[in-house]
Amino acid sequence: MIKYNPKSWVTMIFALHKSDTLRILWKELIYIALLSTGIAWVEITYFPENRVLTNLNIVYSLVGFVISLLLVFRTNTAYDRWWEGRKKWGELVNDSRNLAVKIKTLNLSREDQLFFSRMISNFAVASKDHLKKEAILNNLNLTTEEIARLNQEEHIPVSIVELMYERLNQLKKAGVIQWEEYLVLDKNLNGFIDMIGACERIRNTPIPYSYSLFIKKFIFIYTGTLPIAFVGLLGYFSVAVTVLVFYVLVSMEILAEEIEDPFGLDDNDLPTDELSERIKSNISKILR
Template sequence: MLVRRNLSLSVIFHYTWKSMTYYLLLAITVYLLHDYFGVWSLHMSFTTISALSTALAIFLGFKTSNAYERWWEARKIWGLLVNYSRAWTREVITMIIPATPPDAPAVKELQYRLVYRHIAFVHALRVFLRKQHVYNQLGVEEIYEEPNEYSDTRDFLSPDEYEVYTHKNNPPNYLLELQGEDLRTAYEQGWLSDYRFVRLEETLIEFNNIQGRSERIKNTPFPRQFSFFSRVFVFIHASLLPFVFVEELRWASIPISLLISFVFLCLDLIGERSEDPFENRIEDVPMTALSLTIETNLKEQWGDPNFPARKNAPGGIVL
């Protein structure tokens, strides 16, 4: 997620240079044909472009608004994950109680597994949802779709659990299954009462809900017709602008048409870059930062001072 207030020119250029190069060449060509070759029929009326501009602005506003709704819902889902993760650790520590003094070491070991396995779940869910990208020093994506790596979870699981879960079709869901099995063990040992068992199970269900809601956004793309036609309409609109301005503005039609084209192009890109919030792009939900926040909070609750280091990309980007 971009946290710097201003976008660097390099990032803007990276995403717009191809389209803007076409618009520039088109505007120059129309101007030369009109003023130097006498092709007067190239002129179009302002009424045509005004109607199209109004319709396009409404369409792009609708697209951008709905794309932001998807992004904001994704952020709220991961905000819930932060809250329930803290609650889960507190419940594990305070509600799982040894039935007899000799049970204390076993209970402590069980609590440790439940807390640290949940940290593994959070990291696994992050990797499961997103592709891994690499950013250069300007904050621009260089490498796309690296293989998902679950190595961040190795330290939080036993070797046997790690070996099994990395070969699962849905690794985060498998970890939740292991959590449920440990809760059942605690209940059978008398370390959990009926009420406390139900309460912990309800929190575990919330993690299922969080994962399911995240997968719904990930696996249900923004309607492709909106993305496709917005690109088409922006292209048509920008292609017509030089024909509208060349009669009245002459050479000034080149920068004016470029400026207007740039505005509509940016509006389209804002929606396009916000519509899929789990792709690990520079505009997406900062799941790495949130995962490390959860890991830090849970370790602090457990009493572990070995907090993770922050991982930020260059250019004011929080991953």
């Protein structure tokens, strides 16, 4: 995730970061400029006084308004997914701290405290890698037995929660913790499973294909034919207008595509590496 100063207008206006859509779209901007120039040349050469084509600018203004509404909905939907993902990771930070504080106040052995310290941190790291579809076990703090156990599991984060539940049940049967204390800890462990389930829903449910396909085709047809309506008013300056409109509309679609899956490696994705390290650091300090 890119960290920046939102009040620094000059820096942001002239910055050309690798995630900037201008760097992403420069080839497409050249193509649309060449297409627009060709359309403008044909219209100026063969249809110089065609009033029907000139009056099309009213229709294109209305169509442009419709596209803007579609893109607003598209961008808002993508941002809602990004923000929900951030809230779920915020809940994981809070549940991890709460669970660690509660475990610290119980009369547990040092071995049990270290076990929960490792597993809470492991869950955060495993969740981060699971959502990115990366290898998981190599980044976890596990014993040989735990590695052998988790190697057989398909869903590592849930299996880590299962290990914590097994340890809690052992402690409850041994009389180390009471039923009421078990229920208090159960609430935070349930929060872990709810969090990873919600994040998987966001990752595995992209915007419907037909909707995304329609928006892309709509933008291309609209911008590709835009010079037809404006050559009569602007001449070859309609090429610059077309390129600008194309850049704005396609940039909005690209940004929406980038943030609708907030758990990847794009520049604007959530800082899950940083959040998992923060959880690991907090838990180590609480249960040190």
